[in-house]
Amino acid sequence: MAKSASVIIFLILCSGCASHQSLNIKDHKLPFWNKLSERNTNDLDMVVVHATELSDMAEAREYGERILYKEAGTGASGHYYIDRDGSIEQYVPDNRIANHTTGWNKKTLSIELINLGRYPNWYHSDHQKMQEPYTQAQIDALISLVTEFKSRYPTIKYTQGHEDLDTRIIAAENDPSKQVARKMDPGPYFPWELFLDAVDLKKETPEKPE
Numbered sequence: 012m013a014k015s016a017s018v019i020i021f022l023i024l025c026s027g028c029a030s031h032q033s034l035n036i037k038d039h040k041l042p043f044w045n046k047l048s049e050r051n052t053n054d055l056d057m058v059v060v061h062a063t064e065l066s067d068m069a070e071a072r073e074y075g076e077r078i079l080y081k082e083a084g085t086g087a088s089g090h091y092y093i094d095r096d097g098s099i100e101q102y103v104p105d106n107r108i109a110n111h112t113t114g115w116n117k118k119t120l121s122i123e124l125i126n127l128g129r130y131p132n133w134y135h136s137d138h139q140k141m142q143e144p145y146t147q148a149q150i151d152a153l154i155s156l157v158t159e160f161k162s163r164y165p166t167i168k169y170t171q172g173h174e175d176l177d178t179r180i181i182a183a184e185n186d187p188s189k190q191v192a193r194k195m196d197p198g199p200y201f202p203w204e205l206f207l208d209a210v211d212l213k214k215e216t217p218e219k220p221e
């Protein structure tokens with residue numbers, strides 16, 4: 012009796028948790044975040060899904076902190092990073108333009124899934140298979156995060172993978188007569204059907220920003 016009563020109390024106490032508790036996102040802004048250009052979040056139209064193609068969150072951080080654009084004092088990164096256990100870190104605020112997809116940064120939010128991809132032989136012609144499936148915890152966290160975006164920014168109607176927006180082909184590093192894809196993320200392991208059903212976004216590309 013006591014046990015079932017405590018279960019009932021637990022259920023009552025927790026019935027409001029899901030709706031009241033906001034997502035647990037670790038604020039972990041990049042050192043140069045305030046040098047990235049500001050934007051109006053009313054212009055957001057698309058979520059871009061990426062894979063880091065790196066070993067872990069620490070390495071993703073190291074890459075994210077690198078200064079690649081000397082004049083601006085900034086680098087390349089996504090807005091959010093989701094680890095294999097589903098934990099989420101935010102590197103760049105939503106109202107700042109992150110450098111994550113050539114030509115598509117202005118109006119997009121970017122989410123990076125920690126995943127090996129082709130690491131560390133990205134451009135080797137014999138190494139063009141993505142190596143690691145995504146975890147359920149990652150996909151669950153991604154769906155929760157994008158659901159949160161949709162309620163915060165109703166102008167977001169579209170989603171694409173990095174590979175859909177950057178289709179450039181380059182010479183393989185081991186054999187310049189062979190060609191490899193510059194970007195392959197999130198790649199064939201990403202469960203598009205499940206994701207699109209859950210978040211109700213169109214897998215289409217909006218008009219390209221200036």
Ligand SMILES: [Zn+2]
Pocket residue numbers: 060061062111173194196
């Ligand atoms: Zn990417």
